[in-house]
Amino acid sequence: MTHDERRLQVLRAIVEDFVSTNDPVGSKALVDRHSLGVSAATIRNDMAVLEDEGYITQPHTSAGRVPTDKGYRLFVDRLTQIKPMTGAERKAIQSFLEGAVDLDDVLGRTVRLLAQLTRQVAVVQYPTIARSGIRHVEVFPLSTSRIMLVVITDSGRIEQRVIPLNVEVTEEQVADLRSKLNAAIGGLRLSDASSRVADLARNVPSEIRPLAACVASVLLETLVEQPDGRIMVGGTANLTRDLHDFPMSLRPILEALEEQVVILRLIGEVDPSTVLVRIGEENQHAGLSSAAVVS
Structure with missing residues (x-):
C-alpha cells in the first residue's frame, strides 16, 4: 500500500468514526478501531498531511480531527461503497408499503421509512401529474x-x-x-x-x-395545464440529535425545508438514473450550506 493509499484509508476511517460518534477522531482511536497496519505515530503523520491538504481539520487544540467539506467530497467520490439491501430488508420494505391505501399513504409511509433508516430528514416529491x-x-x-x-x-x-x-x-x-x-x-x-x-x-x-x-x-x-409541485417531509426532529453539526443554528435549514420552491428546484436538477450528493457550500441555497443533500 502506498502512502497516498494509506492516507485515503485513514481519511475513510476518520469520516466513518466521526459520522458514527460525532466526536473528533484521534490517532489512538483509529489504531484501536481499525486495522490500518501502522503505528499511531505514522497515523498522526498521515493526519497532518490530510490536514495540510484541507481534508480534515482540528476544531480545538486538544481535540482530534473532523472531516471538512473537501474531505467528505473525496470520501463520497472515491471511498464509499454502497451496501446493497438484503432480501430480508427488501421484503420488509415491500411489506410495509403494501399496506398503503392510496398515494398519500404510500408517500407518507415512504418518507417515514426513509427518515427512520437514514436518521436524517427525508423529502419525497409527489409524482408530477x-x-x-x-x-x-x-x-x-x-x-x-x-x-x-x-x-x-x-x-x-x-x-x-x-x-x-x-x-x-x-x-x-x-x-x-x-x-x-x-x-x-x-x-x-x-x-x-x-x-x-x-x-x-x-x-x-x-x-x-x-x-x-x-x-x-x-x-x-x-x-x-396546472403546474404541480408538492412535497412531503419527514424526520425533521432528527436534526436535533446532533445540534453541534450546525455551527450557527438550525433555523436556516428549517427555513429552507419550508420553502418548497428550493426543495423542488434541488429535486428537479437531478437525473433520476443517478444519485447526486451536494456537500456544504456546494448547495447554492445559503440555508443548506451546513448540510449535505442526497437526491
Whole structure:
C-alpha cells in the first residue's frame, strides 16, 4: 500500500468514526478501531498531511480531527461503497408499503421509512401529474346537472372534480362521453393529452357536445395545464440529535425545508438514473450550506 493509499484509508476511517460518534477522531482511536497496519505515530503523520491538504481539520487544540467539506467530497467520490439491501430488508420494505391505501399513504409511509433508516430528514416529491400517464377516466352523473370527473394516473394519483353543467344530461350521454374519453386519451401522458381533449370536444356528436365542452375545459385548465409541485417531509426532529453539526443554528435549514420552491428546484436538477450528493457550500441555497443533500 502506498502512502497516498494509506492516507485515503485513514481519511475513510476518520469520516466513518466521526459520522458514527460525532466526536473528533484521534490517532489512538483509529489504531484501536481499525486495522490500518501502522503505528499511531505514522497515523498522526498521515493526519497532518490530510490536514495540510484541507481534508480534515482540528476544531480545538486538544481535540482530534473532523472531516471538512473537501474531505467528505473525496470520501463520497472515491471511498464509499454502497451496501446493497438484503432480501430480508427488501421484503420488509415491500411489506410495509403494501399496506398503503392510496398515494398519500404510500408517500407518507415512504418518507417515514426513509427518515427512520437514514436518521436524517427525508423529502419525497409527489409524482408530477403532467408527466403521469392516464390509466383511466371515469365520468358519472351526480344529478341531471352535475357530474363527477375522476382521472386515475399510472403513478397511482387520483384527481377528481365535480363539474356543474349548464344543460341536463342523461346517464347514456355520460356513458358515451366516458367511452370516447378513454379511447381518445387513455394511455397518454397528461402533458400530451391537451390536443386530443380539445379535438374530442369539437368532434363528438352534437347531442353530447355541450357536455364534452364542460369536461374538456376542466381537463385542460385543472389537470393538464396546472403546474404541480408538492412535497412531503419527514424526520425533521432528527436534526436535533446532533445540534453541534450546525455551527450557527438550525433555523436556516428549517427555513429552507419550508420553502418548497428550493426543495423542488434541488429535486428537479437531478437525473433520476443517478444519485447526486451536494456537500456544504456546494448547495447554492445559503440555508443548506451546513448540510449535505442526497437526491
